[in-house]
Amino acid sequence: MSNQPIGIFDSGFGGLTVFKSIYEQLPGYDYIYLGDNARAPYGNRSFKTIHEYTWECVQWLFAQGCPLVIVACNTASAKALRTIQQQDLKNADPTKRVLGVIRPTAEIVGNYTNTKHIGVLGTKGTVQSGSYLLEIKNFFPDVQVYQQACPLWVPLIENGEYDQPGAEYFVKLYLDQVMAQSPDIDTILLACTHYPIIKGKIEANLPAHVKVVSQGDIVAKSLVDYLHRHPEMETRLTKAGSHQFFTTTDDTADFDHHASLFFSEPVKSTYVAANDLVGC
Template identity: 75%
Template sequence: MPAQQPIGVFDSGYGGLTVFRSIAAQLPGYDYVYLGDNARAPYGNRSFSTIYQYTWECVQQLFKMGCPLVILACNTASAKALRNIQQLDLPNGDPTKRVLGVIRPTAEVIGSYSKTKQIGVLGTKGTVQSESYLIEINKFSPDVQVYQQACPLWVPLVENGEHNQPGADYFIKKYLDAVMAQSAGIDTLLLACTHYPLLQEKIEAYLPQHIKVVPQGDIIAASLADYLQRHPEMETRLSRTGTHRFFTTSDDTADFDKNASLFLGSEVKSEYLELS
């Protein structure tokens, strides 16, 4: 076994850093490798087969870097690639490796946030079209009614640094009005894209105070902590030297570092990774 066996965290770009931030805060001391596929982002509007191909390529890269456990900190990848990876690729490759997503852990608990049992899900076009949240939330909370809304312009706003600008308000309000028009009883809005926490302050400004806006970071971190407690055979494999490494498939690492720092809330120094 390699001396260092970090936890891998994958996202199509920057958004997964909001999940990584929560994971590293709740589970300090472990080694982590973050990989953003910025050269091919965004994933949200791509086909099922393309998203699966890209995600699996990046997961395999993290395996090569010594990660026995990879978190898909990306809703689109979790919706369109995780099932194939878990059910087909891992059993036929290395069944000792594990890949976990963000949809199931979120679906397990989100029903408890709502008093009215009506939840709005805000996500990318790919996540919404997959209906993964409709299916998964129904498994754990069949009494909860789920209303979905795709917000295709929110990720570009964030990735172009426009999320704090006045021009973003029009598109934030547009999608919020659309989801709230589906039911006046919605009292919980799930941010089912890891970019959206950067818009949370503006989102909350357009909503009544009784509506909860729920990002995923802390939910995923708590779920991972529980997973490691229940699976000591994996937990004992993980190395603990407190190392955090960041990789991007974009050759402009300076641009990645600048934008990634906004998501992480601290300075990032990344390395370029050419997929092989």
């Protein structure tokens, strides 16, 4: 194909915080972003459903010419990525690659802590999967990990309510719950790509010595390293500096408004029906 962009997928808006960091570090490449907003949020869905939806979106990005897709969603990375990498790609196209956000984060997050006690904040699906517990233990076996699901944060963020007075209560609620698990926590990992939008509120409700780590720059640097190590993929990617946005919600004006906040520059999206993702 004449155009072979990097595909970036998320269940909604959160992956745009990762896309923003990737675009800043690799500005010359072509990109296609797909947000499955019509079927979001993924956080409370089953493994089977999340795999089904994620694989449909990945295949759609393949059909647009993307040889490399970044699953910029922690829930999808936790519940679908392994099956896609180990099974689905073999039957579809083993020359293509799908990468997630959990492993690159787990590889370095232990470097941020002095006490070796880390709190992980995520959706219910990410927390229940136990993916961060397993992955961080692989790289930092001496680090203790304490998880906390924050089920109301994504709805507050996606509905633009995170700046309202009532949001402060729910931000503090989950932070108090994770910090109550260990007084030695000195690092908080935002294991959902939506959460950087409220990073300031999170920091304001934590002790001053606690570091708050978001994933965008981590994933972007990992992708830069991946492309250096895999020239066979890097040379396939086209570099005209273009980026396109697609969403499965038919209210593209609403998507564009919210997406611009996450991406930090104006976004103009195109609608693709969720039904059209099936069978790609």
